Amino acid sequence: LEHIRALNQRPAVDAILVQLPLPPHIDTDRAIQTIDPTKDVDGLHPINQGKLLLGDPSGFCPCTPAGILALLSHYKIDPQGKHVVIAGRSNIVGKPLAALLMQKRAGCNATVTLIHSASTHIEHLTKEADILIIAIGKRHWLKAPMVKEGAIVIDVGINQDEKPNIVGDVDFDNVAPKCAWITPVPGGVGPMTIAMLMHNTVRSYENRLL
Ligand SMILES: NC(=O)c1ccc[n+]([C@@H]2O[C@H](COP(=O)([O-])OP(=O)(O)OC[C@H]3O[C@@H](n4cnc5c(N)ncnc54)[C@H](OP(=O)(O)O)[C@@H]3O)[C@@H](O)[C@H]2O)c1
Numbered sequence: 001l002e003h004i005r006a007l008n009q010r011p012a013v014d015a016i017l018v019q020l021p022l023p024p025h026i027d028t029d030r031a032i033q034t035i036d037p038t039k040d041v042d043g044l045h046p047i048n049q050g051k052l053l054l055g056d057p058s059g060f061c062p063c064t065p066a067g068i069l070a071l072l073s074h075y076k077i078d079p080q081g082k083h084v085v086i087a088g089r090s091n092i093v094g095k096p097l098a099a100l101l102m103q104k105r106a107g108c109n110a111t112v113t114l115i116h117s118a119s120t121h122i123e124h125l126t127k128e129a130d131i132l133i134i135a136i137g138k139r140h141w142l143k144a145p146m147v148k149e150g151a152i153v154i155d156v157g158i159n160q161d162e163k164p165n166i167v168g169d170v171d172f173d174n175v176a177p178k179c180a181w182i183t184p185v186p187g188g189v190g191p192m193t194i195a196m197l198m199h200n201t202v203r204s205y206e207n208r209l210l
Pocket of ligand 1: 064087088089090091092093094115116117118119135136137138156157158159189190191193194
């Protein structure tokens, strides 16, 4: 906490990111809440999460949700009116992504369903989706029968198989033939997250010049 407070005070530091998960003896919420919200480029401070929920663009948006919106925008996929099903409700991916995609002010205007470990009839819900975003951390969790023909599938998961190779939450080889668009792992969302981190860092620097 002392180190974070020292970085908050240093004018030459524009961005502070606490790499999660932290060891269990460190209070994650307390560490995040100690970051100066104007340097919180991961967008996890309650001030930035609150602004995101309210649709106030002056805060920092968590990098993975921002990267997914940038991906959709780049490929001219408009979520307006689409049924987006998100699997996973973490503070870093699922929750902020749901808030962004449903928003009027951000111009997304999607209809959003959020799935978590207590959800029932999951296959019924995923099959209804025009856009499926999977962020649960279970390799090859999304199988082909769970996907509607022509759906757009975004795979956030980063898992290791037994080799160990990096694999996503989506059974890519079997799901891809049904999709209009699908993101690969590795590639896809991961590099977008890093790009958005740089974007937020440059924004923080520019804000400090004002
Ligand atoms: N590509 C990137 O840049 C990037 C960025 C962040 C994370 N990730 C990856 O994305 C994955 C998710 O990360 P996270 O931090 O969001 O995960 P997390 O904090 O572990 O949350 C996982 C979520 O998935 C839900 N879930 C778990 N098993 C489920 C099941 N069988 N059915 C339905 N829901 C289930 C959990 O439900 P409950 O809430 O009920 O427990 C929870 O909401 C991980 O593989 C992580 O490495 C990638």
